[in-house]
Every structure is written in C-alpha cells, then in structure tokens.
Amino acid sequence: MNMRVLMTCHTDFDINSGVCGCTLNLGRDLEASGINVDHYTYSNLPQNLNFRIKHCLFPFFVYRHINCYRKWDIIDATTSDTWILGKLKGKNKKPKIVISSHGLEHMFEERRIIYEE
Numbered sequence: 001m002n003m004r005v006l007m008t009c010h011t012d013f014d015i016n017s018g019v020c021g022c023t024l025n026l027g028r029d030l031e032a033s034g035i036n037v038d039h040y041t042y043s044n045l046p047q048n049l050n051f052r053i054k055h056c057l058f059p060f061f062v063y064r065h066i067n068c069y070r071k072w073d074i075i076d077a078t079t080s081d082t083w084i085l086g087k088l089k090g091k092n093k094k095p096k097i098v099i100s101s102h103g104l105e106h107m108f109e110e111r112r113i114i115y116e117e
Helices: 018-032 051-069 083-087 104-116
Strands: 004-009 036-041 074-078 096-100
Touching: 004 018, 004 051, 018 036, 018 074, 018 096, 036 051, 051 083
Parallel strands: 004 036, 004 074, 074 096
Antiparallel strands: none
C-alpha cells in the first residue's frame, strides 16, 4: 500500500501563487515518487465565504476534513493549518503532522504592515 499524504495550504488552489505553488510542486514531486497526494486549500471551502472568514475558519475546515475521511498517513500543512488537530486528543490514531513554512508568510505580513501605515 502506498503512503497517503494530505497537503494543506491556506490560500486558493493556484500553481502560480507563492505558497500554494510551492506546495503543489512538492506534491507533484511526491506523486512522481509513488506517493498518493491530495490537496486541501481555500478552493475546497464554500465560495460564498470572504477571505477573512476563510482565513479564520480554515483550521476548523481542515480538522473536519481530516476526521471525515481518515485516510492519510501524513498531513503536510502550511503554518497554522492543523493547530486544532494537534491540540485535541482522541481515541483514534491521528496521522503524523509535518509543518511546512515557505517563508512567504513573513513577507506578506511585512507588506500588510507597510500598507496599513
């Protein structure tokens, strides 16, 4: 049986975006190595939610998605996506969690601060 990996990314599913593009490329490389990869992004959320709501609720959606399907051996998440899964204790075996930081969140925060000043 092949290893199964869920890759989460708190942005829209877009190969041309920074963090999601990196995540999608990493997933493609893992698939080329024979690993089954699924992705979960803002594009999986209800489209009527605005960006701020998606940003705040994404960890809860990720937690629900993982618990509904329970089919992954490893969760490769961008920063802050799986904090709920890590905090809650359960009887069921939880998948291993790997946190990927692409360094782009810090650049986004710097620009946000500059534009708000």
